[in-house]
Amino acid sequence: MEAIDPSTGARIETYEEHTESDVTEALDRATEAFDDWRARSIRDREQLLAAAGEVLRENKREYAETITREMGKPVTQSLSEVEKCARVCDHYAEHASAYLDSDPHPSPPGSTVRTEYEPLGAVLAVMPWNFPFWQVFRFAAPYLAAGNVGLLKHASNVPGCALAIEDVFREAGCPEGVFQSLLIPSDLVDDVIADDRVRAATLTGSGPAGRSVAATAGDHLKKTVLELGGSDPFVVLDDADVETAAETGAWARNLNGGQSCIAAKRFVVHTDVYDDFLDAFVDEIDSLAVGDPMDEETEVGPQAREDLMVELHEQVAESVDAGATIVTGGEPLDREGIFYPPTVLTDVPEGCPADSEETFGPVATVYEVADEDEAVDKANDTNFGLGASVWTEDRDRGERVAGRIDAGCVYVNQLVKSDPRVPFGGVKDSGYGRELSEVGITEFVNRKTVWVE
Known part of the structure; x- marks a missing residue:
């Protein structure tokens, strides 16, 4: 994969694509990491998210310049994007426990009934280049807080961003395999979704890409969240x-x-x-x-x-x-x-x-x-x-x-924006499902009914 500066046409760097063998190893790491990650207290996961926010703030200029070099947005807007990523980490570090607290239900005398929110496993995110940090953290912060582990297939023109995001979670102290970037071409995505070690998928991108991901996931009875653009x-x-x-x-x-x-x-x-x-x-x-x-x-x-x-x-x-x-x-x-x-x-x-x-x-x-x-x-x-x-x-x-x-x-009387505090997503050809807020963190969980007599 080559990263090209769109303001000059100059090649920034060349990255080796991951092979099918590399992907297999990454999926094994994700599976192993999930067993430990889901067992951690949610407070531990919140603290690691807070640490990720601090890593973002400490290195925001470096990350912003990587964004700008690879996809061309003005560096002031890249800085704002990194700061917004830190805010979404802060949000779930503060509120994930409340969002995922069990819900009681009416029950007969002498019994208790509640819904527990349990993670599913490895979630694949297919993400676009236009907000190369924000789109990823919008998925990663809530899903990791919920106890899932993340696999990122980023757009091929922002490989430096993909690896930098992986480093954010590593520097924050997340265990190996909790968040991994896969530098793979689009034609390997279906195989990753079909793999039994992957339990769900989310995509932000074009309609054809969304339909392809949804079709493959549907064939294997895996849940998806799609955000497919707008007019x-x-x-x-x-x-x-x-x-x-x-x-x-x-x-x-x-x-x-x-x-x-x-x-x-x-x-x-x-x-x-x-x-x-x-x-x-x-x-x-x-x-x-x-x-x-x-x-x-x-x-x-x-x-x-x-x-x-x-x-x-x-x-x-x-x-x-x-x-x-x-x-x-x-x-x-x-x-x-x-x-x-x-x-x-x-x-x-x-x-x-x-x-x-x-x-x-x-x-x-x-x-x-x-x-x-x-x-x-x-x-x-x-x-x-x-x-x-x-x-x-x-x-x-x-x-x-x-x-x-x-x-x-x-x-x-305001422009449209995404905000960690409110649900984000569309209808019609803009996709389905919601990201962010309490709704977003519960998209990829098992809503388990527990009845105790």
């Missing part, structure tokens, strides 16, 4: 604070180079404020600093890979051919590295790529709608259902509209 609507109603919505919207679309499943992608704007919003939105987007991701002033770095930028530009070009209008951006930048400018499209025809597909890069589509009902219809006019954002000065109205949008989460 999140950003609804601006006629009573919204337009300037604030435009400023937040520009950031919500272009954070992480626009390469985020929960990025605002479709801006659905009431006709009464459409012109004002569009003008303010474009001004905000044009003001974003695009450049060297190691520069602290940079706000938008390169795209992660050349093939991804080519695909994104094809979506834009096909949409323009279908009748969409480019307001700003729309062409790869003529400079070293894989840079695509923040782009805004209007007059977007129904069914064109920018309308019907997920655009995984800094491309925003802006729609004009006549009223609240049309705004809701347009927000729901997608196969995805991950997140949504609604902007209005009337909080009651915002809650009412939020209730009509088909999504795993809706934020009123």
